[in-house]
Amino acid sequence: MKVNIITLGCSKNTVDSENLAGALSTAGAEVFFDRQRNDCDVVIVNTCGFIGDAKEESVNTILQQVGVKQRGRKKRLLIAVGCLVERYKAELQKELPDVDAWFGVHEWKEIAEYVRGQRSEVRGRLKRLQSTPSHYAYLKISEGCNRSCSYCAIPLIRGRHISRPMEEIVAEAKGLVKSGVKELLVIAQDTTFYGLDLYGERRLAQLLDRLATDSGAEWIRLHYTYPASFPVEVLDVMAKHDNICKYLDIPLQHINTRLLASMQRNIDREATLRLIETIRQKMPDITLRTTLIVGYPGETEEMFEELKSFVAEAKFDRLGAFTYSQEEGTPAEKLGDPLDDEEKQRRLAEIMELQDSISYEKNQALVGKIVRVLVDRKEGEYYIGRTEADSPEVDDEVIIKVGKKTVPLIGDFCKVRITQAFEHDVMAEIE
Numbered sequence: 001m002k003v004n005i006i007t008l009g010c011s012k013n014t015v016d017s018e019n020l021a022g023a024l025s026t027a028g029a030e031v032f033f034d035r036q037r038n039d040c041d042v043v044i045v046n047t048c049g050f051i052g053d054a055k056e057e058s059v060n061t062i063l064q065q066v067g068v069k070q071r072g073r074k075k076r077l078l079i080a081v082g083c084l085v086e087r088y089k090a091e092l093q094k095e096l097p098d099v100d101a102w103f104g105v106h107e108w109k110e111i112a113e114y115v116r117g118q119r120s121e122v123r124g125r126l127k128r129l130q131s132t133p134s135h136y137a138y139l140k141i142s143e144g145c146n147r148s149c150s151y152c153a154i155p156l157i158r159g160r161h162i163s164r165p166m167e168e169i170v171a172e173a174k175g176l177v178k179s180g181v182k183e184l185l186v187i188a189q190d191t192t193f194y195g196l197d198l199y200g201e202r203r204l205a206q207l208l209d210r211l212a213t214d215s216g217a218e219w220i221r222l223h224y225t226y227p228a229s230f231p232v233e234v235l236d237v238m239a240k241h242d243n244i245c246k247y248l249d250i251p252l253q254h255i256n257t258r259l260l261a262s263m264q265r266n267i268d269r270e271a272t273l274r275l276i277e278t279i280r281q282k283m284p285d286i287t288l289r290t291t292l293i294v295g296y297p298g299e300t301e302e303m304f305e306e307l308k309s310f311v312a313e314a315k316f317d318r319l320g321a322f323t324y325s326q327e328e329g330t331p332a333e334k335l336g337d338p339l340d341d342e343e344k345q346r347r348l349a350e351i352m353e354l355q356d357s358i359s360y361e362k363n364q365a366l367v368g369k370i371v372r373v374l375v376d377r378k379e380g381e382y383y384i385g386r387t388e389a390d391s392p393e394v395d396d397e398v399i400i401k402v403g404k405k406t407v408p409l410i411g412d413f414c415k416v417r418i419t420q421a422f423e424h425d426v427m428a429e430i431e
Contacts, residue, residue, distance in 0.1 A: 001029045003115065004040040006065070007131065008058050009048025011187050011223070011393075013082060014131060015140040016108060017046045020081075021129035023112040033131035035061075038068050042077040042115055047084035049157055051325035058084045066098045079103065081111055083157045087328075105158055127175070133376060135411030136183035136219075136392060137176045141169050141207065145189035147226065149253075150264045150332035151296065151324065154189055161190070163198045166207055173215035182411065183219040183374060184211065185391065190226045192234075205233040212241035218413070219374065221391055223249040227275055228266035235282045245388045246283055251291035255310040256303040259296055264331065276314060287389035289318035294351060295344035296324045297335035304347055311354055317362060318395050319355045323348050356423045363396070363421035370431050373398050373416050375408045383408055385416070396424050403429060 003024050007017040021031040032040065043065050047058035062080050069076045079101045085092060086104035093102055103111045130137055145154050146161040173184055186208070188194065195203030211220050220243055222234070227250055238244045254260055257268040267275075279286060292311075294304065311319065323344035326337040373385035376392065383400040385408075390396050400408070400416055408414045408430065416428035 001042065001115075002032065002040040003029045003042040003044065004032045004034060004037050005044045005046060005131070006035050006061060007033065007046045008061060009046075009050060009054055009083065011138045011185065012140055012189070013046050013048060015128070015138050015187070016082070016105070017044075018128040018131055020044070020046075020108050020111060021131070022127045023109070024115060025129050026127065027112065027116045029115070031129055038072075040076070042079065043069075044079045044081060044111070044115075047080060047082040049083035049085075049087045049153065051322065051327070053325070055084055058082075062092075062096060062099060066096065069098060077101075077115070079111065079115070081105075081107070086157045087153065128172075130179075130181075132392070133411065134180045135374065135376075136185065137181045138187050139169065139173055139176070139184045139211075140164075140187050141191060141194050142188040146193060147190060148264050148331070150262060150335075151293065151327065151330055153327040153330055156329050158189065161193050161197055163194050163196070165198065166195075166203065166210060169207065170210050170214055173211055173217065177216040180411070182217065182413075183221065184215065184217045185221045185223060186211070187223045189224065191222060191224050192226045192229070192231055202231045204231055205237045208234065208237045208244060209241070212237070212244050218243055219245050219388065221245045221247055223391065225250045227252055227272060230275055232278060232282070235279060235286075238286075239283060245287075246285050247287045247289070247389060247391070248279065249289045249391070250279075253291065253293045254296065254299075254303075254307060256299075256306050259299060259303055262298060262332070262335070263293075263296065287317040289320075289391070289395070290316050292319065292321040292351060293324050294321060294347040295339045297332060297338055299324075299339070299347075308350065308354060311351060311358070315358050315362075316355070317389060318359075318391075319351075320394060321348055321351045321355075359396070360421065360423045363423070363426050366418040366426055367421050368418065370415055370417050371398075371428075372413055373400065373428070374413055375400070375410050377410060383410075385414070396426065399425055399427050401427065401429050406430065 005017045005021055007013050025031050045062050048054040065078055069078050077100050080099050081103040085102050089102050142163045144159040144161045192204055255269050260268055371387050373387055375383050375385040377384050385398045415431040417431045418426050418428050420427035
């Protein structure tokens with residue numbers, strides 16, 4: 001049996017798909033992760049239901065696969081799973097009758113059992129089958145979220161926060177490294193909440209210490225940290241271990257105190273500024289990545305200008321932004337959605353244009369420097385890699401011209417000299 005898994009949305013979805021693929025592979029299926037593949041017996045679309053654009057992409061992908069199924073010469077099983085299904089299963093079943101089965105976010109074992117048709121073949125926690133390049137992998141340390149951010153539907157979809165036992169996480173990390181993984185990307189809906197439910201206290205710092213000491217990973221990268229009550233001891237662990245990337249992903253969403261209160265972020269402008277100052281004082285060489293929302297209900301032009309000034313002054317190394325999307329059932333739904341899409345897009349473009357100039361300035365400062373790079377892939381005559389300051393998919397890349405130098409292997413580290421800088425990438429030569 002050939003099974004193709006199409007994964008949409010975030011890295012947490014990626015891990016879910018990989019665990020599902022492992023279960024199916026263990027049960028004898030041949031599993032692929034390829035949107036273009038049309039010769040499989042089973043197609044599973046792992047959907048995203050986070051914001052409007054993601055929901056639209058999920059529905060369009062399902063419709064595309066329905067079309068492939070209808071044109072096919074042999075019977076093909078089409079299954080939709082994940083976040084969008086968890087939220088809108090009844091509506092989707094009615095609108096898309098050609099989909100054979102629907103499963104939510106907590107039914108991964110049931111999906112594998114349905115595909116195989118033999119309940120006895122799927123037991124316990126099974127080995128993951130990676131969809132990422134073999135040299136890096138996402139390490140999900142918990143499920144769900146206890147936060148009550150007004151705009152976010154994740155708690156409605158994924159439920160309350162559940163930490164994985166530390167020993168289980170460390171064992172998985174060791175297994176991934178043994179299989180060839182060199183970079184572990186630590187993820188969760190909120191990594192800073194790790195341990196509260198299991199141990200009665202936050203234990204992210206202890207977990208990172210264990211991973212750095214015991215896993216054997218050459219790079220460990222931390223994502224999705226929540227700013228309110230940020231566990232500053234994490235910074236001490238980062239400084240202690242060379243194999244923990246001096247990189248922190250901390251989505252701030254906004255800087256205006258009134259909007260932060262409406263967003264239910266449990267932090268205000270002054271506390272945010274103090275946190276950034278603390279982080280940079282403790283680790284002057286850290287790469288800070290953040291995410292912002294523009295067009296949230298009640299965001300006046302004055303508030304938006306305050307956000308722009310904040311971005312200009314804070315000079316984040318990496319920054320992403322998205323427009324507000326009104327989500328059913330969230331606290332912010334009652335606020336309406338007063339700004340039209342054109343105005344939201346204007347604000348998004350202005351924020352990103354500002355960040356482009358900051359990123360270009362920071363990249364220009366790298367020219368002439370020698371940096372360590374992990375090589376991800378080859379494109380034409382160039383190799384594409386990342387520095388310690390860059391996470392896959394979302395951050396800058398290093399475009400490496402090899403010339404007569406020794407050709408690097410994909411998945412290896414190498415030293416390069418930066419020769420040219422752009423807004424979000426740099427050119428380099430093998431040193």
